[in-house]
Amino acid sequence: MTLVEEPAAATPEKEIGRARRRKEDARLITGRTTWTDNMVLPGMLHLAIVRSPVAHARITNVDVSAAQQAPGVIAVFTGADLAEEQGSLPCAWPVTPDMVNPGHPSVAVDEVNHVGEAVAVIVGRSKVAAQDAVELVDVDYDLLPVVLDMEEAVKDGADLVHDHTSANTSYHFVFDAGEAGTGADTEQAFADAEVVVSRRLINQRLIPAFMEPRSVVVQPQGDNYTLWSATQIPHILRVMLAMVTGVPEHKLRVIAPDVGGGFGGKITPTPEEVLTLLVARRLGKPIKWTETRSESLMTAHHGRDQIQYIDIAADREGNVKGLRVRLLADMGAYLRLITPGIPALGAFMFPGIYKFPAYRFECDGVFTNKVPTDAYRGAGRPEATFAIERIMDELAVELGMDPLELRRKNWIRAEEFPFTTVAGLQYDSGDYDGATQAALELLGYDELRAEQQRRRESGDPVQLGIGFSTFTEMCGLAPSRVLGSLSFGAGGWESASIRMLPTGKVEVVTGSTPHGQGHETAWSQLVADHLGVPFEDVEVLHGDTAISSKGLDTYGSRSLVVGGTAVVKAAEKVVAKARKIAAHLLEASEDDLEFSGGKFSVRGTPGTGLGIQEIALAIFAAHNYPEGVEPSIDAEATFDPENFSFPHGTHICAMEVDTETGFVKIRKYACVDDVGTIVNPLIVEGQVHGGLAQGIAQALYEEAVYDADGNLTTGTFVDYLVPSAADLPHFDTGNTVHEATSNPIGAKGVGEAGCIASTPAVVNAAIDAVRHLGVSDLRMPLTPERVWRALHEGGDGAGLPPGPDRATAGTIAYGGASTETSSGVSTDASSLGGDR
Amino acid sequence: MTQINVRVDGASYSDDVEPRTLLVHYLREQLGKVGTVVGCDTSNCGACTVHLDGEAVKSCTVFAVQADGSEVTTIEGISSNGTLHPMQKAFHEMHGLQCGFCTPGMIMASIDLVKDNPDPSEDEVREGIEGNLCRCTGYQNIIRAVQQAAGEMSGRTAAADTLGAQS
Ligand code: FES
């Protein structure tokens, strides 16, 4: 296969920083890929799942007799059949000691709690036979009240999702920055403040919508099992499946072959993985399950879904004094792997890049009769960034200040790094002003502001707005001690090993398992530079617990920061051992050897010496090696950073809003991100583009909607609007580089930046376009109808009443929490409509 | 069961299929042509796009029996003797893929697009591949790739946009 010629590197001898075309592409562009659903094993049977059509009910009877007799059906199992061996799906993040976890059976035994929950499984000789028999299973449901609205769910006397619990609240998590932890400092800051602005914001439920449907194949061989899955977390999955099913960990091999996207959507052990394994164990036969897209949208976990009450206090000059956040976070019906931890992780990001003296955060995790939520790109941090970047705009309006001016006044200045925030995080490096200046230029800010003014003055039906998001995120998840202090059940370190093969080629084994991020290429670049071997001579292995036995997989923009560093550390060990052998063979002292360009030479005699690839053969032959040295060169390393990393950036969106139809259109989008050291600029740019698409989609298109009975009405790609090329604008992106100090590469992580930053920039831009027409909030996604309604009927366009009620909505809803201060901002509905 | 005769990627096949079998399932399950993938069940994602007698179709919207007597080309049949099709090459060069799941369909749709419009503008490419969803790339590099391949396929000098990568 001939791939294209590579462009020369900027500095010819360095791989790091070079826009290498990806090694992964060769198989992906030719259709020679190993998706899980491509697997065919001799004698393989197929699984289909009978799913609940109702959101909440007691199961009174499951009749499988007709299905059992259907042609091609091998076996049918109900929840009761599998009750003893199915365990409960794991939740690894008890954010409070008293968190209520109702347990999560993979197939319902006597109660269903969301539409799509598994009720029975069918094994057929073909996929079609199994699917046909799904219709033949007769289930009697005794309907129970359906709980969907979080604000209703937390009221006293509300119907319960789980009747063995006393309330729909799973936990109440509090983070208080004040020394006393009582909230007194924050209350005082609000009492003393000259200006207080409050908002109730909805961060709607989203569906990760990875393109490759989930798929699982299990092959039993005696009491050993190999499980292939389209998962982001083969290593974590192996541990969890062993715990849940009792298959001993050393008898279980998990392989994540090529995985078609994840975005957090494939970060949790799923009911289907458990069921496929259980059925394969029962029958002793290979089994495959692959979901349909409708099954995926309905039953793979969702993300976001928070109601946010946020209050900001400031003085008249625009110095922020305090921040208060209360959340209702929808857990759905059950707690998945990290469901409860996501809002808790976000807690640390609400203060953003600003210097708040006082901050208090409270969150209730709430059960509803919907599919569970869990990680989705950014996980907790996009929600927080959205809230702070929206409220900064509202504060600016209240103060009559330019939104960028307000931000500048309050953000951490370049010379103040490292800076410990009110939430206790230490931001290591950056320059918010530098990135902002660069983004303004990229956008052509002054011209667009002038055009905005012209459009306003002429009463153009199409108005123009400009919105900012100046943000940071906490990446490189990671520091195990910190995760432990947050009650997370695992660490965040990563492992790598490097094996020098006899012919001088190099195998790199990484515990960080990619699903489109280009690890094979980026890791090859790291190793090529650190070992001084050609890029082409490096092969990166991943995603198979039998090959890479240790790992904590890929999420939270941790791959390069943590996993890449482990690779570099392993490379350093390889060089150290090769140096010993080189010294022996060259009859020199180790201290006299220089290592450069892959070659050891005696100081002062460059050009002579021994290449590391030659040493690999010498040590394989092992005819002549130093005492006390073992004959092979390979090394393993793990890395656990002391701190997170903090990419930052400024995103600016220019948005046209058609006031007659409510249609919005991005006119221009520019952003400058600082992700620290860039190993491969091509990959970095691609990650930013993809993130932008998803963040913009939250602002404009996507929302998982349930009807009053708990049916997902956005259950296909007809209704759930993943944007196409025609729906998205051209992106102008750039970078500044301030290296991270928490890892030797200096990388900060890039996977989530675009997704976190873009959502508030887009919404702020739309509101900026029509604020002079009386609009001060818009509910995401900004559908034409919502924008039109906001313009003509006031409010946020989605039914929230305009005017004074808005300010009290939070007080009413939040179970009587009465710390609300009245809003300085109100929507003057009466000025709408007729003005234009 | 109905018997069909089709040519797929240059080879002839004669097979019995159930009338309800979709072309994509015939390709994947009966012929082992797993390069073509399934991403949805509503014909919205375009992941399954192949060429049927030279035209791009979503192979999940066509019954295998409808392909009787036809010529089907999949992603596995567009490169010859180890030489990539210009569209494959351009996707690689412009970083038009990440996870790569949408990529076979995207490439097949793009080849057809360029056949009809040998010099598409950015907006024309955006409209032209509207039926193919990608969740990873944000499309921008896909568009660069299609434009570059269009140049090469029509013999124009590839007006390759700079990679846009800031090094
Ligand atoms: S699988 Fe054919 S369009 Fe989605």
Ligand code: FES
């Ligand atoms: S590259 Fe992943 S869906 Fe397009």
